[in-house]
Amino acid sequence: DPEGPEAGGADSADPDRLVGEGVDRREDAALLTGDATYTDDIDHPDLAYHTFVRSEVAHGDIERIDTAAAESTEGVLAVYTWDDVAASEVPGVLPISTHGLDCDPPGHPMLARDRVRYQGQPVAAVVADDRYRARDAADAVEVTYDSRPAVVDQREAQGTDAPTLYDDAPDNVAATAELGDREATDEAVADADHTVELDLTNNRLIPNALEPRAAVARWDAGDERLTVELTSQSPHGHRGKLSTTLGLPERDIRVVAPSVGGGFGHKGHHHPGEAAAAFAAMDLGTPVKWTATRSENYLAGAHGRDHRTTAEIGVDDDGTVRGLRVETDANVGAYGLGGSLGMPGWYGSLLSSQYDIPAVHCETRAVFTNTAPIHSYRGAGRPEANYVAERLVGAAARELGFDPAELRRANQITEFPHETAVGATYDSGDYGRGLDEALDAADWADLRSRPDRDDDGRYLGVGLACYVESTGGGMESGVVRAHPDGTVTVSAGTHSHGQGHGTTYAQIVADELGVDYDAIEVREGDSDAIPQGTGTFGSRSTITGGNAVAESARAVREKARELAANLLDAPQDAVEYDGGEFSAPDHTDDTCTFADAAEAAYGWGVPEDVDPGLEATTFFEQEATAYTFGTHVVAVAVDPETGAVDIKRYVALDDCGERVNPVIVEGQVEGGVAQGVGQARYEGAVYADDGTLRTDSMLDYAVPRSFHVPEIQTESTVTPSPTNDLGVKGIGEAGTIAAPPAVVNAVCDALAPLGIAHVDMPLSGERVRSAIRDAEE
Ligand code: MCN
Numbered sequence: 001d002p003e004g005p006e007a008g009g010a011d012s013a014d015p016d017r018l019v020g021e022g023v024d025r026r027e028d029a030a031l032l033t034g035d036a037t038y039t040d041d042i043d044h045p046d047l048a049y050h051t052f053v054r055s056e057v058a059h060g061d062i063e064r065i066d067t068a069a070a071e072s073t074e075g076v077l078a079v080y081t082w083d084d085v086a087a088s089e090v091p092g093v094l095p096i097s098t099h100g101l102d103c104d105p106p107g108h109p110m111l112a113r114d115r116v117r118y119q120g121q122p123v124a125a126v127v128a129d130d131r132y133r134a135r136d137a138a139d140a141v142e143v144t145y146d147s148r149p150a151v152v153d154q155r156e157a158q159g160t161d162a163p164t165l166y167d168d169a170p171d172n173v174a175a176t177a178e179l180g181d182r183e184a185t186d187e188a189v190a191d192a193d194h195t196v197e198l199d200l201t202n203n204r205l206i207p208n209a210l211e212p213r214a215a216v217a218r219w220d221a222g223d224e225r226l227t228v229e230l231t232s233q234s235p236h237g238h239r240g241k242l243s244t245t246l247g248l249p250e251r252d253i254r255v256v257a258p259s260v261g262g263g264f265g266h267k268g269h270h271h272p273g274e275a276a277a278a279f280a281a282m283d284l285g286t287p288v289k290w291t292a293t294r295s296e297n298y299l300a301g302a303h304g305r306d307h308r309t310t311a312e313i314g315v316d317d318d319g320t321v322r323g324l325r326v327e328t329d330a331n332v333g334a335y336g337l338g339g340s341l342g343m344p345g346w347y348g349s350l351l352s353s354q355y356d357i358p359a360v361h362c363e364t365r366a367v368f369t370n371t372a373p374i375h376s377y378r379g380a381g382r383p384e385a386n387y388v389a390e391r392l393v394g395a396a397a398r399e400l401g402f403d404p405a406e407l408r409r410a411n412q413i414t415e416f417p418h419e420t421a422v423g424a425t426y427d428s429g430d431y432g433r434g435l436d437e438a439l440d441a442a443d444w445a446d447l448r449s450r451p452d453r454d455d456d457g458r459y460l461g462v463g464l465a466c467y468v469e470s471t472g473g474g475m476e477s478g479v480v481r482a483h484p485d486g487t488v489t490v491s492a493g494t495h496s497h498g499q500g501h502g503t504t505y506a507q508i509v510a511d512e513l514g515v516d517y518d519a520i521e522v523r524e525g526d527s528d529a530i531p532q533g534t535g536t537f538g539s540r541s542t543i544t545g546g547n548a549v550a551e552s553a554r555a556v557r558e559k560a561r562e563l564a565a566n567l568l569d570a571p572q573d574a575v576e577y578d579g580g581e582f583s584a585p586d587h588t589d590d591t592c593t594f595a596d597a598a599e600a601a602y603g604w605g606v607p608e609d610v611d612p613g614l615e616a617t618t619f620f621e622q623e624a625t626a627y628t629f630g631t632h633v634v635a636v637a638v639d640p641e642t643g644a645v646d647i648k649r650y651v652a653l654d655d656c657g658e659r660v661n662p663v664i665v666e667g668q669v670e671g672g673v674a675q676g677v678g679q680a681r682y683e684g685a686v687y688a689d690d691g692t693l694r695t696d697s698m699l700d701y702a703v704p705r706s707f708h709v710p711e712i713q714t715e716s717t718v719t720p721s722p723t724n725d726l727g728v729k730g731i732g733e734a735g736t737i738a739a740p741p742a743v744v745n746a747v748c749d750a751l752a753p754l755g756i757a758h759v760d761m762p763l764s765g766e767r768v769r770s771a772i773r774d775a776e777e
Contacts, residue, residue: 016511016579017511018507018511018517019507019508019511019658019660019661019726020658020659020660020662021507021661021662022661022662022663022664023503023507023517023661023663024503024663025500025502025503025664026502026503026506027496027500027502027503030259031259036258036259037258037259038211038214038231038258038260038261039211039215039216039229039231039257039258039291040211040214040289040291042216042229042258042289044216044218044287045287046286046287047216047286047287047289048127048128048129048280048284048286048287048288048289049128049129049130049131049133049288049289049290050125050126050127050134050273050276050277050280050288050289050290051125051126051128051134051135051138051290052122052123052125052126052138052272052276052296053122053123053124053125053126053141053143054119054120054296054300055112055116055118055119055121055122055123055143055145056119056143056145057116057119057145057147057150057691058118058119058150058152058370058371058687058690058691058692059116059117059118059147059148059149059150059163059165059370059691060115060116060145060146060147060148061114061115061145061146061148062112062114062115062116062123062143062144062145063144063145063146064143065081065123065124065141065142065143066141066142066143067079067081067141069137069140069141069142070124070126070138070140070141071137073128073133073136073137073140075128075129075130075133075134075137076126076127076128076133076134076137077127077128077129077284077286078126078127078280078283078284079124079125079126079127079137079141080111080124080125080126080127080279080283081111081123081124082109082111082112082113084283085109085111085279088279088283089247090245090246090247090279091244091245091246091247092109092110092111092245092246092275092279093107093108093109094107094108094109094110094241094244094245094270094271094272094275095107095241095244095245095270096108096335096337097337098175098337099337101175101177101337101366102175103174103175103337103366104168105174105175105335106166106168107335108272108335108373110122110245110275110276110279111123111124111125111272111276116145117165117334117335117368117370118300118333118334118335118370118371118372118373118691119299119370119372119691119692119693120296120299120300120372120693122272122276122300123143124138125280126138126141127280127284131289131291148163149163150163150370150689150690150691151163151172151370151691152369152370152371152687152688152689152691153308153369154306154308154330154331154365154367154369155308155329155367157171157172157367157368157369158171158172158173158365158367163370165334165368165370166368169368172367172368172369173365173366173367173368174332174366174367174368175337175365175366176363176364176365176366177348177363177364177366178348178361178362178363178364179348179349179351179360179361179362179422179423180348180351180359180360180361180362180421180422180423181361181421182361182363184323184358184359184361184421185324185325185359185360185361185421186323186325186361187323188314188322188323188358188359189312189313189314189322189323189324189325189359191314191322192314192315192316192322192323193315193316193317194314194315194316194317194396194399194400195313195314196312196313196315196392196395196396196399196400197310197311197312197313198310198311198391198392198395198757198758199308199309199310199758200307200308200309200310200311200387200388200391200758200760201307201308201309201760201761202305202308202309202383202384202387202761203305203306203679203683203684203685203761203762204303204304204305204306204331204371204374204684204685205303205305205306205377205678205679205683205684205685206301206304206683206685206695206701207264207265207266207297207301207302207303207304207377207378208264208297208698208701208703209261209262209263209264209266209267210261210262211231211260211261211262212291212292212293212294212296212297213231213266213267213271213273213274213291213292213297213301214230214231214273214289214290214291215230215274215277215278215290216228216229216230216277216288216289216290217229217277217278217280217281217282217287217288217289217290218281218287219278219281219282219285221285224252225252225253225254226242226246226248226252226253226254226278226281226282227253227255227256228253228254228255228256228274228277228278229255229256229257229258230255230256230257230274231257231258231260231261231263231267231497232255232257232260232267232268232525232535233257233260233263233265233267233268233495233497233536233537234268234495234533234534234535234536235256235257235493235495235524235525235526235527235530235533235535236255236493236527236530236532236533236534236535237268237534237535238257238270238274239253239254239255239527242255242270242274242275246275246278246279246282253527254526254527254528255526255527256525256526256527256528257495257524257525257526258525260495260496260498260525261497261498262497262498263497263498263536264377264378265302265304265375265376265377265378265379265380265537266301266302266304266375266376266377267497268375268376268535268536268537269302269336269373269375269376271292271300271301271302272300273292276290277289277290294697294698295696295697298693298695298696298697298701299372299693299696300372301372302336302372302373302374302376303333303336303371303372303373303374303375303377303685304374304375304376304377304378304380305374305377305384305679306330306331306374306685307328307329307331307384308328308329308331309327309328309329309384309388310327311324311325311326311327311388311392312324312325312392313325313392313393313395313396315396315407317400319402319406319407320410321357321393321396321411322357322358322359323357323358323359323360323361324351324352324357324359324360324389325360325361326348326351326360326362326363326388327362327363327364328347328362328363328364328365328384328388329364329365329367330364330365330366330367330374331367331369331371331374332366332367332369332373332374333368333369333371333372333373333374334368334369334371334372334373335373336373336374336375337366346380346381346382346470346538347362347364347381347382347384348362348385348422349385349420349422349423349424349470350381350382350385350389350424350468350469350470351385351388351422352420352421352422352424352468353385353386353389353390353393353466353467353468354408354412354413354429354466354467354468354629355389355393355408355411355412355413356411356412356413356414356418357411357420357421358421359421360421360422362422370691371685371687372693376537378672378675378733378736379672379733379736379737380537380538380733382469382733382737383676383679383733383736383737383740386465386467386468386469386737386738386741387740387741387744389741390465390466390467390741390742390745391741391744391745391758393407393408393411394463394464394465394741394744394745394748394749395748395757395758398748398749398752398757399757403448404463404464404745404749405435405439405444405464408435408464408466409432409435412431412432412435412466413426413429413431414431414432416428416429424468424470424625424627425624425625426468426627427624427625427626427627427722428627428657428719428720428721428722429468429627429629429655429719430717430719431466431629433717434629434631434653434717435466435631437653437715437717438464438630438631438632438633438651438652438653438715439464439631439633441633441651441653441713441715442633442635442649442651442713444462444633447462447633447635450462452753454637456637456639457639458637458638458639458640459637459638459640459750459751459754460635460636460637460638460750461635461636461637461638461746461747461749461750461751461752462633462634462635462636462746462749463633463634463636463741463742463743463744463745463746463747463748463749464631464632464633464634464742464745464746465631465632465738465739465740465741465745466629466630466631466738467629467631467632467734467737467738468627468628469539469627469628469629469730469733469734469737470538470625470626470627471538471539471540471543471625471626471627471628471656471729471730471731472538472539472540472543472544472622472625472626472723472724472729472730473538473540473544473622474534474544474621474622475532475534475544475619475620475621475622476492476493476494476533476534476540476541476544476545476547476548476619476620476622477492477493477530477531477532477533477548477617477618477619477620478490478491478492478493478505478545478546478547478548478550478551478552478617478618478620479491479492479530479531479549479552479615479616479617479618480509480513480549480553480556480615480616481614481615482513482556482560482594482598482601483598484598484599484602484603485595485598485599486515486519486593486594486595486596486598486599487519487520487521488509488513488515488519488520488521489520489521489522489523490505490506490509490520490521490522490523490549490552490553491522491523491524491529491530492505492522492524492533492545492549493524493530493531493532493534493545494524494534494535494536494540494541494544494545495524495525495533495535495536496524496536496541497536498671499541499664499668499732500661500664501522501524501536501541501545503661503664504542504546504660504661504664505522505545505546505549506520506521506522507660507661508546508549508550508553508660508726509549509553512550512557513553513557513594514577514578514579514580514594515580515594516580531617531619532619538730538733539628539729539730539731539732539733539734540622540730541730541732542660542726542728542730542731543622543626543721543723543726543728543729543730544620545620546660546726546728547620547622547724547725547726547728548618548619548620549618550725550726551618551620551725552615552616552617553616555616555618556614556615556616557577559601559610559614559616560577560582560594560597560601560614561575561577561582561597562607562610563597563598563600563601563610563614564577564592564596564597565582565584566600566605566607566610567582567592567596567597567600567605568582568583568584568587568588568590568591568592569587569588570584570586570587570588571584571587574586574587580593580594581593582594582596582597597614598614601613601614602614623723624723625723626721626723626724626728626729626730627721627729628654628655628656628729628730628731629654629655630652630653630654630655630734630738631653631738632650632651632652632653632673632738632739632742633649633650633651633653633742634647634649634650634651634739634742634743634745634746635647635648635649635746636648636743636746636750637750638747638750638751638768638772640769640772641769642765642769643765643766643767643768643769643770643771643772644765644768645681645743645747645763645765645768647677647710647746649713650673650677650710650711650712650713651712651715652669652670652673652712652713652714652715652734652735652738653714653715653717654669654714654715654716654738655716655717655719655729656716656728656729656731656734657718657719657720657721657727657728657729658718658720658721658726658727658728659716659718659728660726662716665716665731666714668731668732668734668735669712669714669731669735670712670714670735671735672732672733672734672735672736672737672739673712673735673736673738673739674704674709674735675735675739676735676736676737676738676739676740676742676743677704677708677709677743678702678703678704678708679736679739679740679761679762680739680740680743680744680761680762680763681704681708681743681761681762681763681764682702682703682704682708682762683701683702683703683704683762684701684761684762686700702762702764740761743763744758744759744763747763747768751768751772751775754772754775754776755775756771756772756775759771
């Protein structure tokens, strides 16, 4: 829009405000026309190409690596194995975050030391002057293994006869975590009039960002500094991790993240690729690029979810939920940890969903297996938790004969703040209203009064899921810098990879600073140019980065007022500011603009008692978590002949507090629901018993296509969060949290006449059809 956005449209309570407006995303033109630069687009003189030799076996000891043929291949600059790393000063072991768990996980060696623990683990690396020569040479590296038995299932891995991945963890249990009161929960469940138990699998997912992982590393021998251009959700986070892996001070590493083609969590993870490319660049003194292929992304990119859970809910005759007991085995793969356990704070603490459950207990075990490392995938622990709570409430409603909406309503939390039995303090909400409005939007009464089957003989079902999502967390930096001409650069330590921060941060700053939206530019993604940051994950950017830039903008506005007072020769408290113009009507008819004040800030005329310059930096620390919530309603038809599930209706009601940009919020919900429907219906990594990944390409791993995604009706309520000045909560993961249980609840409702209580995700035609066949036998 060459005219720029208009303030005060239908969504805004204040006609002068841009926050609340569905401003068009300013980043889209470059993304859609191919003008954006992604990491693999970056070129440098003498750029060399890096590729890995990956393990073909899932578990085994390395007997021999023969690099001779590869080394003599034309164009090859170097072939590395662990011996080369060991001979250098580089530690070469990627740190693994534990997120407060009491354990000491082994790091992930950049190249396997003497043993491999998952198929696809990097064993050797080749650098050549051309990406195809590098690949050919990698194929010429010969590796022989003494294979060991593998284990891929986290429950089997705990058996006494299971192979062990690490001597320190003979039962393969990496860590355990407990939340809630075990005794009180056992008692509450035992005392309840009814108990309902489910065994649930939360299927393992593989993130499928359009842009695979990639890095370009350069070593400046003169400055002794490393620059890594990297597709990253967290440039400063990656700088810190690279510092540990490479043994370089953070001061000497610059991480630059250009446009990022999707992340979904796995680009916050530290992969061997960026570290190995940096190692080669430092060794060879030439820039080195590493770009994963799609298949490598499947094999060895960090995976997500993979929980096996047994859970039991105790409910009284009148529908009061008395207690919830949960036991979860979380697969962490061969090396992953913190992200995979869903971080006890994220997974366990959301098990109460929207309900006032007096006793909840959760025990989680993180288990090593011979599979790719598991980290976090959009939602990271929260979809897993909500799936448990909402499937159990759904199953209890069916078994006890309640309308599922009524059972939920009877137990919903109504007063805030509310501390749950698993220690989460919900900040604000109106769960009843959210439920009511979602039901109204979906014509719930009509959906419930449908016949069991449609005219084609398909079973009809309706399901819903409420949810609560913990959003935000930690510290974030936000800088607002006014230039002498009155234009403004805003920067933050977050890094947009599809979320549209360039638009929403500019909306926030335009309002706070009272300057034109088009005068504001937003920059993220350069660890040298931006003070320490945390990054974009956990639906945290708007709360932390948004409030950081808002606070800095307020400080800059007040400083500009001081400068304007001097220009207008009026006392500061007499200076008014409106529409980018300062005036002091009781003192002078003169006015000056924000740009005049900015010019004065850097000129000769800075008053003695005012510091020169016009910029502010805020390190915003979110002290309390903001809890987004909502209700999603789904109607399905299930074909008993094919098992095909047709989603006929999808209504998503979400409340993320004040919405900076309602159109972006809707887009975030729709993207999340698409991924949630993907988990519920199509996606699932499958490993053979020997640890071979069967779903290692898009032919085998079913990512939903646009025609698989139902039309999504988005609705909202707005309950501001008291945890921050903007009143915002996050929205980036809501859809992935609500959709899976909503879809599965609907399918189980459809199949209830057949006596089917539960079908595991993904609800493929084959799986649903088998459940129907089994029920009919
Ligand atoms: N927003 C808003 N009002 C609110 C909340 C959010 O207008 N009350 C806007 C924000 O300003 C921002 C967007 O919605 O432009 C998302 O904001 P937020 O909820 O703060 O989440 P983050 O920006 O921190 O994004 C992280 C989240 C996560 S964790 C994953 S994973 C994810 C996601 O966002 N991966 C994505 N959305 C994605 N979208 C795309 N296109 N690609 C990904 O990889």
